[in-house]
Amino acid sequence: MASSAPPFDVGRLTHDLRAGDRTALSRAITLIESKRADHRRTAAALTQALLDATGRAVRVGITGAPGVGKSTTIDALGSMLTAQGRKVAVLAVDPSSRRTGGSILADKTRMARLANDANAFIRPSPASGTLGGVAAKTRETMLLCEAAGYDVVLVETVGVGQSEIAVADMTDFFLVLMLPGAGDELQGLKKGVVELADMIAVNKADGDNVARAKAAAAEYRAALHILSPRSPNWSPPVVTYSALTGEGIPELWAKVLDHRDRLTASGELTARRGEQQVKWMWAMLEERLFAPFRSDRTLKAALPRIEAEVAAGKLAPATAVEEIVGMLGR
Numbered sequence: 001m002a003s004s005a006p007p008f009d010v011g012r013l014t015h016d017l018r019a020g021d022r023t024a025l026s027r028a029i030t031l032i033e034s035k036r037a038d039h040r041r042t043a044a045a046l047t048q049a050l051l052d053a054t055g056r057a058v059r060v061g062i063t064g065a066p067g068v069g070k071s072t073t074i075d076a077l078g079s080m081l082t083a084q085g086r087k088v089a090v091l092a093v094d095p096s097s098r099r100t101g102g103s104i105l106a107d108k109t110r111m112a113r114l115a116n117d118a119n120a121f122i123r124p125s126p127a128s129g130t131l132g133g134v135a136a137k138t139r140e141t142m143l144l145c146e147a148a149g150y151d152v153v154l155v156e157t158v159g160v161g162q163s164e165i166a167v168a169d170m171t172d173f174f175l176v177l178m179l180p181g182a183g184d185e186l187q188g189l190k191k192g193v194v195e196l197a198d199m200i201a202v203n204k205a206d207g208d209n210v211a212r213a214k215a216a217a218a219e220y221r222a223a224l225h226i227l228s229p230r231s232p233n234w235s236p237p238v239v240t241y242s243a244l245t246g247e248g249i250p251e252l253w254a255k256v257l258d259h260r261d262r263l264t265a266s267g268e269l270t271a272r273r274g275e276q277q278v279k280w281m282w283a284m285l286e287e288r289l290f291a292p293f294r295s296d297r298t299l300k301a302a303l304p305r306i307e308a309e310v311a312a313g314k315l316a317p318a319t320a321v322e323e324i325v326g327m328l329g330r
């Protein structure tokens with residue numbers, strides 16, 4: 001944000017955002033993503049003011065290897081939902097530099113229908129920073145979208161590492177997309193990810209791929225069987241579908257709603273969200289407390305020396321901690 005930009009008027013922004021104004025929503029997200037300390041305080045005031053309007057959306061996390069069809073799926077699913085009268089927000093968590101300007105454009109063309117849909121709002125991943133920082137901003141953005149009346153939030157992430165945990169921790173339902181691969185299905189089935197999955201969906205079940213997709217689904221079903229499920233109220237199903245033809249997309253969504261009904265009835269949804277909120281509080285606090293390690297030049301310059309001295313046995317770890325904390329407190 002350029003310093004010449006007008007100051008944020010929280011009252012006005014809150015009002016316009018609650019009315020579903022897209023410009024206000026974009027502006028609020030810019031505020032959330034800003035690194036300026038005064039903006040951060042304004043952003044916190046804004047999320048607090050909107051808190052009663054949040055929490056109403058169906059929150060779905062979507063992951064899968066590059067090329068599995070996440071964007072195509074989101075386009076097909078999202079358009080089906082807006083046609084049903086829902087408002088759909090699409091967010092992403094991608095802390096890698098993979099998503100440059102070019103691939104945001106590529107994503108928009110892969111989501112051509114949604115990109116031109118008045119009832120859809122697409123926001124790419126916050127550009128840079130640590131996973132913790134990027135995920136925190138996406139989560140705050142999700143709350144803003146809910147306050148603006150979006151009742152389905154789809155959060156996409158790439159099928160690598162910690163970002164999947166972060167997305168599973170901010171959503172109600174975690175959808176893992178797979179390809180109808182030949183023989184390597186179980187190899188691609190990373191245990192950590194499958195343990196997070198509320199459903200595995202094998203995409204591209206069209207044309208020549210149908211039989212292979214069904215075979216892959218059967219293998220996943222067998223594999224899921226031996227894992228203990230994430231929830232006592234839900235056994236993760238395995239389905240096949242085609243984002244290209246749209247076949248199986250309504251059934252896929254029906255599973256999401258079925259899951260929601262069951263977890264609502266058992267009270268698990270409320271409990272899970274409560275736990276998530278607390279987790280997020282700690283994650284944000286950690287992020288904030290560690291910020292000086294990334295931004296304080298003196299500290300950043302001193303750390304390699306301190307580390308080297310600790311490694312060489314010249315400085316006791318406890319003494320090093322005292323020194324670092326002393327620098328933090330300056």
Ligand SMILES: Nc1nc2c(ncn2[C@@H]2O[C@H](COP(=O)(O)OP(=O)(O)OP(=O)(O)O)[C@@H](O)[C@H]2O)c(=O)[nH]1
Binds near residue numbers: 073110205242243
């Ligand atoms: N046959 C077939 N092709 C599909 C289907 N879904 C996606 N594709 C194709 O697969 C390719 C990748 O699709 P994307 O939706 O861009 O995949 P993605 O997972 O978003 O990829 P990244 O964003 O790069 O991680 C494109 O060429 C799509 O047209 C499907 O259901 N059937």
Ligand SMILES: [Mg+2]
Binds near residue numbers: 071
């Ligand atoms: Mg994509």
